[in-house]
Amino acid sequence: MSEASRINESDSLSKTAPALSGRVMGLDYGKKTVGVAVSDPLGITAQKLETIERKSENKLRKTYARIEAIILEYDIKKIVLGYPKNMNNTIGERAESTLEFKEHLERRTNLEVILWDERLTTAAAERVLIEEGVRREHRKDTIDQIAAVFILQGYLDSVTRDET
Numbered sequence: 001m002s003e004a005s006r007i008n009e010s011d012s013l014s015k016t017a018p019a020l021s022g023r024v025m026g027l028d029y030g031k032k033t034v035g036v037a038v039s040d041p042l043g044i045t046a047q048k049l050e051t052i053e054r055k056s057e058n059k060l061r062k063t064y065a066r067i068e069a070i071i072l073e074y075d076i077k078k079i080v081l082g083y084p085k086n087m088n089n090t091i092g093e094r095a096e097s098t099l100e101f102k103e104h105l106e107r108r109t110n111l112e113v114i115l116w117d118e119r120l121t122t123a124a125a126e127r128v129l130i131e132e133g134v135r136r137e138h139r140k141d142t143i144d145q146i147a148a149v150f151i152l153q154g155y156l157d158s159v160t161r162d163e164t
Helices: 003-016 061-074 093-109 121-131 136-163
Strands: 023-029 033-039 046-053 076-083 112-117
Touching: 023 061, 023 093, 023 136, 033 061, 033 136, 046 061, 046 136, 061 076, 061 093, 076 093, 076 136, 093 112, 112 136, 121 136
Parallel strands: 023 076, 076 112
Antiparallel strands: 023 033, 033 046
């Protein structure tokens, strides 16, 4: 590959990458789990990372601590949090608890937390796992991570579209 080709290839990559300063974290917040995904350094793709589990819905201290550790480890600059609206676009109990979680995250991390419509992401994640042949008893291990990937990738794709 010639030097000119390398420069042109590099230029085209920078034009398609969203103008994100650092990695973005995607979260799928649930009653007892939080699925976590992170973007690549260029903000183009989302990768599953882990599922944070807790014993009780209201026991969030360790959950926040783990999220803060991931933020430091991956140099996260922004968080995209799945927002579970009802199918008729109303705000239910889960969405209200998500708003409360968002407020706590913003206070604890000093990062921008963007709410992202997550309707049907868990259903889509389940379909992917079924298509991949993952047995039912093993799906719960990764379904929240896959949902977090869908949430984060949706956001990353929208940022790319907005800039082109």
